[in-house]
Amino acid sequence: MLFKKLLTIAVAAITLTFVSSCSRTVTRVDPTEQIDISGNWNNTDSRQVAEEMTTTILNAHWLTDHLSEKAGKKPVVIVGFVQNKSHEHIEAETFVKDVERAFVQTEKVRLVQGGKKREELRGEKADQQTNSSISTMKKFGLENGADYILQGSINSIVDALNKKKVVYYQVNLELTNIETNEVVWVGEKKIAKYIKN
Template sequence: MKTHRLILTACLAASLVACSGPRAYTRGSYEDPNEIEMLSDQFNENDLQLIAKKMAESLANSPRFSTPRPDGSLPIVLVGKLKNSTSEHIDMRSLGDKIQTALAQTGRFAMVDQAARQDIAEEYEYQQSGYVDPNAAKGPGAQVSVDFMMTGDLASIIQEVGRDKLVYYKMTAKLSNVRTGLIEWTDEKQIRKKFEKRGVSW
């Protein structure tokens, strides 16, 4: 009898597991992308937004760029290489795009996109290939010259003691004068987060 009950219990448990199936995310809702919510100790979208906002505001309000040019022209800026010196995989292209967007929205700068330059160069080749009306074809030689190039480095320091973990990020950005090579502006954004290790239940 006991053996029969054990077999019956085992079959029932197996059937329940089979019915439940694999876990999957089946329902969701839209969330405010500006709302701070940390689900892990990794670099997240809020960190990206904080860095971009700080760099754009700092550059726009710096003494070198806070006053409009007498002729009304805008400084032409290219966001160049942003280096990831952390141990995490971080999408630095997204960070660069975010900074570029934030700078453009200040209305103080004209932006040139580095990736778009490559696409434009390929388009020049196509338009000069004979497939396009020669009188309407565009070609190299008329693009604007970049005045300033922004570069940067994202570094991190991680400390773990017992159940506590401190994650520190520091983004340093520099704006170099393309003609002279001089650094016209530099600033940094620091982010420090504390986490506590807890058990995760299903």
């Protein structure tokens, strides 16, 4: 009798372990919640960079200087490339888009499209030259020329020994006057992580 009971409990325990090890649970979490799993670059790092960059770029002197120089005319910015020189795959678009969004939402800075999206726009405009009605056709040569270009770089330093590791990230964004090549703003965010296995 006792043996039978023990056997039942053992079978139940094994089944439970097997089922729990095979099942996968997914829970929605707040994107602002800090969850560090592997120690690699994650959404918290991206958010911290975005917060730092958006607050500093919109409150820096370059903006007031431009407005006073150009009689209140808002600056036009184009986003250039961000160079990832770190040891990890880091998608800079996640925080650059936040900066772009801040430009558009605050209406302090005008943003123009660049890169492949601009090519697509010009392709559409060219298509309209032969297919759209005259009243709706958009003309070439009327784009807004950018005053400044936003470029950036991501660097990292890794120091590891045995099961300990320190990873340091430095993200820089630079705003340069296209006409004069003068760098008018440099944003910086440093992140250091201590990982112990």
